[in-house]
Amino acid sequence: MGKVWVQLKTPKIVFEGGTGTHYLAGDWVETGKMQAKQWLADGSAEVPRSDIKKEIIADLDNCGIVVYRGDAGQVSSHVHSHFPGLSVVGGDLRLEFPQTLLYDSACPLRLDLSVVGFHRLTTGWQIAAPLWNYQQLARDVGNEGERACTKSVIHDLRVPIYDTRLVYVRRCPQTTSFLELWKSERQSGDDKLAFMRALYQSRLVICALPTTWKGRRAR
Amino acid sequence: MTRGVCFIAFGNRARQQAALAIAALREHSTIDTFLFDDFAPHLPKEFAGLDEGLTDMQKSRWAKVTMDLWTPFNYTLYLDADTRVRGDISAGFENLQDSWDVVMTASKNQHSRLLWHCTEEDKRETIEVACTNEVLQLQAGVFFFRKSPETKAMFEAWREEWLKFKSQDQGALLRALCTAPVNIWLLGRDWNGGALIEHLFGRARG
Numbered sequence: 001m002g003k004v005w006v007q008l009k010t011p012k013i014v015f016e017g018g019t020g021t022h023y024l025a026g027d028w029v030e031t032g033k034m035q036a037k038q039w040l041a042d043g044s045a046e047v048p049r050s051d052i053k054k055e056i057i058a059d060l061d062n063c064g065i066v067v068y069r070g071d072a073g074q075v076s077s078h079v080h081s082h083f084p085g086l087s088v089v090g091g092d093l094r095l096e097f098p099q100t101l102l103y104d105s106a107c108p109l110r111l112d113l114s115v116v117g118f119h120r121l122t123t124g125w126q127i128a129a130p131l132w133n134y135q136q137l138a139r140d141v142g143n144e145g146e147r148a149c150t151k152s153v154i155h156d157l158r159v160p161i162y163d164t165r166l167v168y169v170r171r172c173p174q175t176t177s178f179l180e181l182w183k184s185e186r187q188s189g190d191d192k193l194a195f196m197r198a199l200y201q202s203r204l205v206i207c208a209l210p211t212t213w214k215g216r217r218a219r
Numbered sequence: 220m221t222r223g224v225c226f227i228a229f230g231n232r233a234r235q236q237a238a239l240a241i242a243a244l245r246e247h248s249t250i251d252t253f254l255f256d257d258f259a260p261h262l263p264k265e266f267a268g269l270d271e272g273l274t275d276m277q278k279s280r281w282a283k284v285t286m287d288l289w290t291p292f293n294y295t296l297y298l299d300a301d302t303r304v305r306g307d308i309s310a311g312f313e314n315l316q317d318s319w320d321v322v323m324t325a326s327k328n329q330h331s332r333l334l335w336h337c338t339e340e341d342k343r344e345t346i347e348v349a350c351t352n353e354v355l356q357l358q359a360g361v362f363f364f365r366k367s368p369e370t371k372a373m374f375e376a377w378r379e380e381w382l383k384f385k386s387q388d389q390g391a392l393l394r395a396l397c398t399a400p401v402n403i404w405l406l407g408r409d410w411n412g413g414a415l416i417e418h419l420f421g422r423a424r425g
Contacts, residue, residue, distance in 0.1 A: 034350045116350045124400040137407045156310035158407040203318050205402045210329050210355045
């Protein structure tokens with residue numbers, strides 16, 4: 001991935017070759033495209049030339065967000081303030097785009113990490129989702145019947161569960177089948193356990209993400 | 220398909236801990252075990268000598284990242300020598316049987332404690348490869364894996380990454396997964412540092 005020049009809007013320490021260099025707001029820095037995208041997303045840098053900015057975010061052309069719960073219009077406004085070309089649609093769970101974020105707007109969306117989330121789908125992972133938290137396990141959610149049903153599929157309920165409000169999915173036959181299975185399973189009760197059963201049976205290459213992906217930035 | 224549990228122990232203290240770990244396992248299972256220690260040159264000959272000049276800690280990490288080459292089992296559970304099995308561990312093997320490549324837990328050290336035990340350069344390299352410092356740190360002191368083309372590629376990448384710094388293995392694992400991802404079924408803390416598999420974290424280091 002080539003490097004591009006961006007203008008910082010906030011001070012930063014930029015590491016290269018093991019050495020950190022302090023830059024001030026207004027300084028120009030040459031960086032990788034992924035880093036540039038993250039800085040554009042979190043508002044800490046800008047690329048005044050629109051043709052270069054378009055080139056930096058070009059690989060988001062295959063990406064889009066399906067807001068399956070919540071106000072797609074609000075999400076769209078937020079997203080487009082940073083990435084005007086990124087598609088946002090509402091409606092049911094579906095893989096509308098080659099790389100789709102299935103999103104419930106009750107979950108905070110960190111755009112700086114969204115570009116990384118979409119990137120994960122181009123580097124071998126089929127799906128990426130944050131953990132619900134680090135304490136609650138499958139044994140702690142749903143009702144007795146749902147837990148028994150889930151245990152019969154995944155063998156042991158002492159496993160972490162995923163936050164189904166923020167799920168990145170690469171569209172392929174396996175994930176398409178997974179989504180159909182998840183939709184079927186979620187009709188019968190707890191969404192997180194339904195997701196676990198569908199995931200387990202689909203054997204997707206999943207990138208588990210830390211909980212900060214749906215909240216405050218890690219220090 | 221064969222199932223078994225592998226341990227690694229370099230140095231007297233680690234060997235003592237491994238003996239205790241195997242004894243604890245025996246209270247709950249008759250599964251086969253395999254111990255990789257400094258008396259057992261198990262590595263294939265193309266890797267022979269690569270551990271010369273390494274400390275015991277480095278040798279144990281090198282043994283771990285080459286485990287796919289020397290484990291006698293198709294389905295392997297790796298346990299650090301300072302772990303103590305306290306119950307039935309068969310569900311992890313069932314997950315492998317159901318075609319999950321790797322079964323393991325997340326580390327209890329996340330976010331600001333990401334790779335706290337690694338060198339700065341190891342940590343920085345990992346963040347650069349992962350494109351963010353917000354990655355889920357995995358705990359590689361207890362994990363199940365099955366032999367498959369995918370895990371072979373993962374171990375190859377893990378070795379390549381570990382050889383860059385020859386230190387801890389967790390940063391190298393995260394980087395390896397960025398280039399050779401596998402399907403990982405995550406387990407909860409009970410399985411590593413909890414009620415089912417106790418983990419003494421570091422007591423075995425001599």
